[in-house]
Amino acid sequence: MNKKFLCCFSVMVFLAVVLHADDYRWIKNTFSWRGNGTLTTQVIPLFGESYRVSYSSAQKGALRITVVDMATRRPLPPKEIVKTKQLLQPGSKSTSGPQKAVLVIEGDSHPWEVRIDQCLDSMQEWDLMNFQKQQGQPEEHLAIWTGTGSEEIVFDGKSAPWKFRVVQEGEGMVNVAVTSDTAKLYYKTSLHNPAQSGEGWITTAGTVTIKVTAANDTEWTIEALK
Numbered sequence: 016m017n018k019k020f021l022c023c024f025s026v027m028v029f030l031a032v033v034l035h036a037d038d039y040r041w042i043k044n045t046f047s048w049r050g051n052g053t054l055t056t057q058v059i060p061l062f063g064e065s066y067r068v069s070y071s072s073a074q075k076g077a078l079r080i081t082v083v084d085m086a087t088r089r090p091l092p093p094k095e096i097v098k099t100k101q102l103l104q105p106g107s108k109s110t111s112g113p114q115k116a117v118l119v120i121e122g123d124s125h126p127w128e129v130r131i132d133q134c135l136d137s138m139q140e141w142d143l144m145n146f147q148k149q150q151g152q153p154e155e156h157l158a159i160w161t162g163t164g165s166e167e168i169v170f171d172g173k174s175a176p177w178k179f180r181v182v183q184e185g186e187g188m189v190n191v192a193v194t195s196d197t198a199k200l201y202y203k204t205s206l207h208n209p210a211q212s213g214e215g216w217i218t219t220a221g222t223v224t225i226k227v228t229a230a231n232d233t234e235w236t237i238e239a240l241k
Contacts, residue, residue, distance in 0.1 A: 038136045039063075045143060047130040050213050052203035054120045057216040058085055058176055060113035062143050065134040068118070076125030085115040085218070113142070117218055124205050154178070157239040160225075163232055168225040170239060172217055178240040179225075180214040181206065187233030196222045206235075 046059050068080055082091045091114075120129055135143060157177060160168055161184075183189045183206040193202040193215070201223065202215035217223060229235060 039134055040140075041132050041134050042140060042143065043132045044130050045133050047128065048118070048120065049126070049128045050120075050204055050215075051124050051126045052122060052205060053200055054118075054204075054215045055201050055218060056118040056120070057178070058115050058117055058218060059131070060143070060146055061116055061133065062113045062139040063133050063135045067132045068129065069132070070127060070129045072122075072125055072127045074125040076123045076127070078120070078122040078127055080121075080129060081119045083117050083119060085117060091116060113139075117216070155241040157241050159239070160237045161235070162227070163234050164229055166227045168227070168237070169222060170225060171222050172220055172239070174241070175220040176216050176218045178214060178216050180212060180238045180240060181227075182212040182236045182238075183207075183209060184234035184236055185209055185232070187230040189233055189235050190228040191237070192226045192228075193217070194224050194226070195219070196224075 046056070048054060048056055068082065070078060070080065072078065083089065084091050118129065118131075120127070133139075133143070157172075158170060160166075163185075179193055179202060181189065181191045181204065186209060189206040191202070191204055191206075191213070192200065194200050201217055202213075204213040204215075206213060225237060227235060227237070
């Protein structure tokens with residue numbers, strides 16, 4: 016095999032890799048959440064091999080973010096953050112579809128915003144767009160509660176996942192915590208203004224306790240949604 020052939024072969028391989036790599040790009044803000052306190056997100060698909068989690072907060076405060084694999088219920092190892100200008104060489108792809116995960120965000124009372132970017136090829140990007148379109152379907156009410164002041168609600172979420180939403184209806188302050196029957200904290204937030212809201216997701220079927228702590232005349236609404 017002569018040098019000229021080896022040189023041409025090397026160039027062809029390099030061009031093939033470059034062209035294949037150019038098919039990958041970072042899709043920013045594929046999923047995002049805002050809130051304070053503790054939140055378990057909805058189940059999300061990770062379509063590519065590389066993703067990155069970013070966060071911001073207007074005030075300094077403690078924050079811990081864990082990405083949990085829904086298949087094993089175990090934390091995923093940190094994914095390599097691929098720089099935009101780096102040549103991408105995708106690894107092996109799963110034939111069973113995207114990896115399903117949830118984020119467990121644990122913070123204090125300071126507001127935060129968490130975002131996910133994913134590095135996808137054109138086919139994975141198309142799958143992501145289809146998934147996002149499907150999320151616009153109407154939500155079904157499983158239960159709704161309204162009240163004033165403090166209250167403790169027990170709800171049997173027989174099927175999971177389901178979404179929890181709280182809205183402060185009047186002046187005052189509303190603190191809400193959602194825990195499992197084994198005292199696992201699913202959700203915690205503090206609301207301070209009328210019409211302010213928060214929401215989280217319960218990914219495990221079972222009974223939960225919703226503890227509302229508020230001033231006697233502060234109105235609130237809580238919904239369980241499928």
